[in-house]
Amino acid sequence: MRLLVLSDIHANYPALDAVLNDAQSRSFDRVIHLGDALGYGPHPVEVVTALRDLGATCILGNHEHTMLTYVDNRRTSQDKELALPLTWQLSQLSKLDLALIRSWPDGVDDSPLGARYRHGTPVSMDTYTDSVNAARDAFARWQGRLGFVGHTHTPAAYATLKGPVGDWVKVRTFPEGGSYQVPRGARVILNPGSVGQPRDGNPHASYGIYDSVSEVFEVFRVPYPVALTQKAMREVGLPERLAARLALGQ
Structure with missing residues (x-):
């Protein structure tokens, strides 16, 4: 089984289109999206249409969760950079789109692969797996072997292995992409990075492919027309800082 692993598209269709075109040449059997298809x-x-057409398994991200709290009048808009894009996006989405988003679960356990898919950590939607200490805490709270998360916008692999003085947690990052062989006997948390808003200094869209037979996780970085997305953001009045950061990978 080859999984195409996406996360944090953040309503950036040129980036998603570039990723899908690149991934077609590498072949995959299923598509997983780890949350934050929307926002920004x-x-x-x-x-949303592309994910529906792909038949992707979609996980609820904190941006979708926040959007639904607006829909249900459970939260008022405060942070402009978070709220303005979401409230504008709400005006564009249909009832069918919102029904689909509402169906996305806060995490999925994939029994055949022994994997867990969640947005922040294997046990949280909105906590970041962004350091060795954060990964160590996640491993302590979750006893699974294979976890896929997003949220940090930075591709990474965290692995815990038994050592003479307890668990060792190691991290591998992928600023230019690369291949990661899951160590035998390791428990791992894998992050494909962000399709639509990378934050590791590389503006190229990031995605992953996991091969369950070879247990290899590959991260690919794909250029896309950043200026096209920036132009569209400015035309609809989204915050300038959100547009500018795309070219910087921040």
Whole structure:
């Protein structure tokens, strides 16, 4: 089984389109999206439609969760950079789109692969797996072997192995992409990075492919027309800082 692992598209359709075109040449059997398809960007309808057409297994991210609290009048808009894109996106999405988003679960256990898919950590939607200490805490709270998360916008692999003085947790990052062989006997948390808003200094879209037979996780970085997304963001009045950061990978 080859999984195409996506996360944090953030309504950036040119980035998603570039990723899907690149991934077609590498072959995959299933598509997993780890949350935050929405928020920040100018193409909510196009992104939701693409994920629907792919038959992707989609996980609820903190941006979708926040959007639904607006829909249900459980939260008022406060942070402009978070709220303005989400409230504008709400005006673009149909009832069918919102029904689909509402169906996305906060985490999925994939029994055949022995994997867990969640947005932040294997045990949280909105906690970041962004350091060895954070990974160590996640491993302590979750006893699974294979976890896939997003949220940090930085591709990484965390592995815990038994050592003479307890668990050793090691991290591997992928600023330019690369291949990671899951160590035999290790427990791992794998992050494909962000399709639509990378934050590791590389503006190229990031995605992963996991091969369950070879237990190899590959991260690919794909250029896309950043200026096209920036133009669309400015045309609909989204915050300038959100547009500018795309070119910087921040």
